[in-house]
Amino acid sequence: MANTIKFGSQADLDEILAAQASCTADFRKANADIYAGMDCLEQGKLVTGKISQVNDQEVLIDVNYKSEGVIERGEFKDSDSLEIGSEIEVFVEKLEDEDGRLILSKQKADFVRVWDRIHAAFENNEVVKGTLTKRIKGGVVVDLFGIDAFLPGSQIDLRQIPDINALIGQDFDLKVIKVNKARRNIVVSRRVVLEEERNKQRGDVLETLEKNQVRKGIVKNITDFGAFIDLGGVDGLLHITDMSYKRINHPTEMVQLGQEVEVMVLDFNDKKERISLGMKQLKPHPWKDIAERYPEGAIVKGxxxxxxxxxxxxELDSGVEGLIHVSEMSWTQHVKHPSKILTVGQEVEAVVLKVEEDAERISLGMKQLESDPWDTIETELPPGARVVGEIRNIASFGAFVEIKEGVDGLIHVSDMSWTKKITHPNEMVKKGDKVECVVLAVDKEKRRISLSMKHLTEDPWDSIDASYPVNAEVNGKIVRMLDRGVVVELGEGIEGFIPVSKLTAEYIKVPADAFKVGDEVPAVVTEIDQNNRKIYLSVVDYFKSRESAELKAWMDSHKPGENGTTIGDAAPKAKKSAKKEA
Structure with a gap:
């Protein structure tokens, strides 16, 4: 736009402009050094300046320009150590922003200064040293020649690192794997360096690897089934069963991550890709000469x-365990489960019962520390002795009685009564009952005692001929009805049998036609079968010696009624029917 003047002539305007030009020229001449610096300052270049002021947000730099340059304080890694007047190399980002300020950058200056070095390392595949400074999402920030580079989490190690924070502040050898100058993006890797080292070491290890060889290694990883050991570029598996002769629940009981361990090479395949290692093989086998150290009968602690x-x-010793079977825990207690008397971690004493060195088994006993109550059982409980005990258990064949602590005897169902026919023991006894019985026999070897309840009294069948001679008249009560006759109770548990043909002179098909349970019947003893313990009776023979009127009365009271009911039963039923009809 041309210069114009609102008031006055063109000559006046020319005079004013000439004066301004003269003043400007004189000013620039007087400040030639300042304008020289302004003329050489270019955007995108590195310049050297001095720190002139430091505040909470910014650092002001004097670069010999018309105004001081501004750098955000956050660009300085150690801003607390900044000193006024110290020289610093900076990058010119903008000669003038919207506020007219000169914008400088410390980080970009650092990047430009070392870019050639980093790019050369990238091109030549060189190893560089870097410091891990802080953890960020996806990896770690690395200080590389004073500028920030990115180390991805997958590139930190050959295996996943459980605690990356533990590596912060440490120096590592790295390789630059990606660069982008425009974005100032630098990606480094430690894994690449480790892989190259491992491959070199792997070749050396595999050339010298042999079975039964003892080597040192580092615990690289731990699983539930074992630990992986780095032998120097090649990994081997130390299985949990090869860590110790003693019982262990998890590998961490023996090794820790990063620990240096000594192991033996147990086996490897032809390609040597799978290597089996062992630790326990470095120590003497604990079962060697075990019988000499733990002779039978010895008392041991574990x-x-x-x-x-x-x-x-x-556990008797490291790698040596013995078994106390549940049956060897107590003479007296009925141990249903070992946990009832023992707990894990408990210290116990036991007696060595048997040693099998080849099978690596030791049988132990706790009850052998005490005297066996069965040792004196024959003298304490001779046959014929009377004892009192508690019914501990009932089975279909008999009842078990606890005679003394730890000593049981059996009352067989056949030894519960002389006279009753018992189908199940619970007809006579119940669990928890206190009973008196007689010792019949003692088998010390089999630990069995036979007991009897019926032997508390004499067998009534021994004198049955005297008590119930043939032709003797008796009275009994019907207790069981059979199709072929009835069973009557005579007293003292003695029962007799009356065939259906001997119940009445009148024909009946089955006893229930004229009789019922509970009926009192007179009879005569007709036969005694001592061997089978049976007494045969007859009602008909009983009335042979009686008056005919007496027999008639008996017949009338036991005539068959309708539907097999007796006359005595039918009478009350007829009365009830007559009342209903009325």
């Missing part, structure tokens, strides 16, 4: 390490 349904395992 700790309960495991409990099962059938017993408890006791």
């Amino acid at each position: 700790k309960v390490v495991s409990i099962t349904d059938y017993g408890a395992f006791i």
